[in-house]
Amino acid sequence: MxxxxxxxxxxxxxxxxxxxxxxxHFQFGELYAIIPGCFSLTLTYxxxxxxxxxxxxxxxxxxFFTALALGVSAFIVFTLRKHxxxxxxxxxxxxxxxxxxxxxxxxxAYHHVIDFILVYWKNWYYPAFNVADSAICIGAALLVIDSIxxxxxxxxxxx
Numbered sequence: 001m002x003x004x005x006x007x008x009x010x011x012x013x014x015x016x017x018x019x020x021x022x023x024x025h026f027q028f029g030e031l032y033a034i035i036p037g038c039f040s041l042t043l044t045y046x047x048x049x050x051x052x053x054x055x056x057x058x059x060x061x062x063x064f065f066t067a068l069a070l071g072v073s074a075f076i077v078f079t080l081r082k083h084x085x086x087x088x089x090x091x092x093x094x095x096x097x098x099x100x101x102x103x104x105x106x107x108x109a110y111h112h113v114i115d116f117i118l119v120y121w122k123n124w125y126y127p128a129f130n131v132a133d134s135a136i137c138i139g140a141a142l143l144v145i146d147s148i149x150x151x152x153x154x155x156x157x158x159x
Contacts, residue, residue: 001084004094005077011098015131016105022116031118038121044128045112066107069100088146095139102132 026032026043033040047062076097084090106113115128 001080004080004084004090007091007094008098008101011095011132011135012102012105015099015102015135018131019106019114019116023114026116038119040118040120041116042118042128044115045110046115046128047112062107062111066104069104073097073100086146086150088142088149092139092142092146095135095142099132099135099139102130102135 031040031042076093103113115130118128119126
């Protein structure tokens with residue numbers, strides 16, 4: 001199980017380093033085009049959840065999402081103990097836990113999550129996100145792939 005905790009820790013470290021780098025080199029809202037017309041770096045703050053869900057809720061959401069992420073992380077550790085030998089499943093959970101805890105650090109330290117990756121095309125913009133968000137999405141996608149690819153008899157044992 002230790003290797004999955006290391007994966008989660010690496011996600012947290014990479015997430016926090018990238019956020020510190022962006023914070024130290026960008027002003028809020030500043031935009032730097034990496035691939036003009038589709039990919040930029042920017043510094044934004046998100047007090048809510050994904051896609052700024054509940055961003056204007058008055059502050060209680062910070063505690064709610066922190067508690068939720070900590071609870072999910074505890075559940076993931078419990079699940080990893082039982083299923084650490086299932087590589088894809090455990091890797092997915094480790095990514096989700098690392099991403100969730102990376103954003104918890106932001107919520108506790110700054111009262112918002114730092115986002116900086118901006119993907120867009122012409123007038124369409126995907127909401128800014130960060131490494132932690134990416135890890136959560138990749139982990140979720142891997143869970144779906146794992147549930148489809150795993151034989152039926154092992155799916156029932158996972159839950």
